[in-house]
Amino acid sequence: MDSLDRLLAERACERVVIDFVHRLDLGEPASVAELFTEDGSWAWPEGERSVKGRDALRQYFGSRPADRLSRRMMSNVLVTVASPDTATATSYFTTYRVDGHEGGPVPPGSPVQVGSYEDTFRRSPDGGWLLSARVLHLAFAGPTPRPPRP
Structure with a gap:
């Protein structure tokens, strides 16, 4: 890959990372599944849980409580392009x-x-980039607080 192609691939993958959190926090959470390949997976080893396949991902992210307010801050996104069709981040x-x-x-x-x-x-057949696997690691975790009731 030449430098420009590598840069464009890195930027496209960074865009998927940011689009993921925007869809969860500000959009339609079930649409996160469209950022994954058909056989894509989401896993978190600490809980020994995983979801595999776009339909299962759509159902999982779509089951988010309607009364949930969330904001995710993303940083330190480091993409490594391994080939014209694969990358990691x-x-x-x-x-x-x-x-x-x-x-x-x-x-x-x-x-x-x-x-x-x-x-x-x-890289998808249409040239875009999709997540084929996402693994979540929690360095710090805690309960989800409920707001105080008047």
């Missing part, structure tokens, strides 16, 4: 989340998750 995330949100401001609180993602990407 590591990124850090911090999740602020409140279940039971009924609107209005939320009292300040600590993040409920701090960790990293290990991603594997494949």
Whole structure:
């Protein structure tokens, strides 16, 4: 790959990383599945759980509680292009989340998750980049607080 092709592949993969959190926090969570290959997987070894396949991913992310308010901060996205059709990435995330949100401001609180993602990407037949695997590692974790009721 020449330098420009490598740079374009890195940027496309970074875009998928950011699009993932925007869809979860600000869009339609079930649409996150469209960022994965048909056989894509999402796993978190600490909980020994995984979801495999676009339909299962759509169902998993679509089952997010309707009253959940969340914001994820992404940083340190490092993409490594291995070939014209494959790449990997590591990124850090911090999740602020409140279940039971009924609107209005939320009292300040600590993040409920701090960790990293290990991603594997494949170029799709149309030339775009998709996640083929995402592994979540929680360096710090905690419960999801509910806002106080008046």
